Amino acid sequence: MQKILYYDCFAGISGDMNLGALVHLGVDPSYLKAELEKLKIDGFRLEIKEDKRRGISGIKAEVVIDNPENEKHRHLHHIESLINDSDLPERVKSTSLKIFSLVAEAEAKVHSIPIQKVHFHEVGALDSIADIVGAAICLDYLRVDKVVASPVQLGGGTVKCAHGIMPVPAPATAEILKNIPVKTGLVQYEATTPTGAAILAATVDEFTPVFNLDILKVGYGLGTIDTEVPNVLRVFLAEEEGSVQDVIQSDATLLECNIDDLSPENYEFAMDLLFAAGASDVWIEPVIMKKSRPASKLSVLCQPTDTGKMKTILFTHTSTIGLRESLLKKSALRREEQVVNTPYGNVRVKQSFYKGKIVNVKPEFEDCKKLSLEHNISVGTVQSSVYKRMGNGNK
The missing domain is CATH 3.30.70.1380 (Transcriptional regulatory protein pf0864 domain like)
Structure with missing residues (x-):
């Protein structure tokens, strides 16, 4: 069975609602906080607590800034350096940068300026950095095969942004959600923020109102406002009916x-x-x-x-x-990743499947290289220990 993460965005999505929902779904909050510390920036802390919205219990995640008056504004290259220079896993870095790029592209288009000139007056703040990188950390932790989402509720009314008082959705949100199904008017406030929109646009494989999955677990991330409509982001960890296509x-x-x-x-x-x-x-x-x-x-x-x-x-x-541009059909084998414990440390291993059988096993080279340097042994020795632990000693 294929493991699916389904976003039910009936009341919208923001960065903090997303963190709360994924923690409620099963992400270890201690792991999330420890991984965020790899950004090596001070001045914020992540507070996670249980709460309710209209009687629905869930998790309220809040990034608390110690000295908001001293918070600096950043450009895209500052954020890219911050992420690339961290010790976060490569998959987390890639997802984080993809989300930030979507927001930067939207702001650049709205302001008609080059992408590297975008001044992240809102998204460059520590809370948004934590929300976006935290989203990538949570998705990496859950290791789902596919991410699916419902149409996205945008809300209504007006929102105050750098462009003045604007009707919902904010200009950047509207730009990010191009070609993504949306709904409006359920509530009279900004239900989906640019950060929430970018998280969906960067990570969701399919948007559909049809939910035909076997539910394993449900999580609720709580928003700040408490209205007649429960201000929550609901997420499902589910299995897709039928066999996985290799x-x-x-x-x-x-x-x-x-x-x-x-x-x-x-x-x-x-x-x-x-x-x-x-x-x-x-x-x-x-x-x-x-x-x-x-x-x-x-x-x-x-x-x-x-x-x-x-x-x-x-x-x-x-x-x-x-440039020359061609549209192609791409075929790829289904892949899964597992962590193998060797005498030298943990190594991530990618496995490819064809016709229900494993046809390729590949230890993550960066993990093997790191252990090779730590223990003063060859990369081949680390790789051999991986295959031995997996019962493939002849590799």
């Missing part, structure tokens, strides 16, 4: 460009940005262009919805002046 098919976009005038070190920087923005794969091939000029073909594979972001990075951070 070959997963999806649409993908392939972007290609030939470059003969870019310094080699610039490629690594561009590739890092592309992966952080959600690229499935990035690679470089040597080619010969006209007049026998040696060059490199830079290729990017991504989800169709991420095509715009990839084009922006390629045109901004490489010397290309043109």
Whole structure:
């Protein structure tokens, strides 16, 4: 059976409601707090307590800022450095950066400024950093196979933002939720914030009002306002009916460009940005262009919805002046990740399945490298210990 996380956004979603819901669903609050400390920034603490909204019990998660008057405003590159320089797992970093990129792109479009010029007056604050990185930590902890959500309730009335008094939804929220089903008018306040919208847009695989799952557990994250409509985000941990398909098919976009005038070190920087923005794969091939000029073909594979972001990075951070774009059908084997305890420490292991059988087992190289350095042994020795513990000593 496939494990599913389902967001029931009947009353909207915010960053703190999301944290509360996922903790109520089963994320260890001590683990969440310890992982947030890896950001290595002071000045905030996460408070988690049980409470009720209209008689429904759940978790209220609140990021408390010690000295809000001293809170600094940040640009996207500040936040990227903060996350990339942390000791958080790579999957958490990638998800966090993807969420922040969505908010930055929305703000950049609303203000008609370059993405790196966006001034994170709200999202750059410590509470939003904790909400977004915390969301990525919680999703990584739950290790679900798929994230699904209902149409998103936006609320009604007006909201005060940097642009003045605006009708709900706020401009950034409306931009982030393009092509995502929404509802309005259930309540007369901002039910879905830009942070909540970005968490959904970055992590949800499918939006559907149809719920055809076997429920395992329910969690409630509480909002601040208490109105006639319970101000809660409801989440379900569920199993999908039927067997898991081992070959997963999806649409993908392939972007290609030939470059003969870019310094080699610039490629690594561009590739890092592309992966952080959600690229499935990035690679470089040597080619010969006209007049026998040696060059490199830079290729990017991504989800169709991420095509715009990839084009922006390629045109901004490489010397290309043109791209080729193709829509492809992508087939991928179902993968699962487990943690294997070896004599040297824990190693994450990815397993791929085909026709119900494991066809590939791959220890996470970064984990093996870290243990290799800690114990002054070869990476191969660590990998062998993983296979031995898994009963695959001949690998």
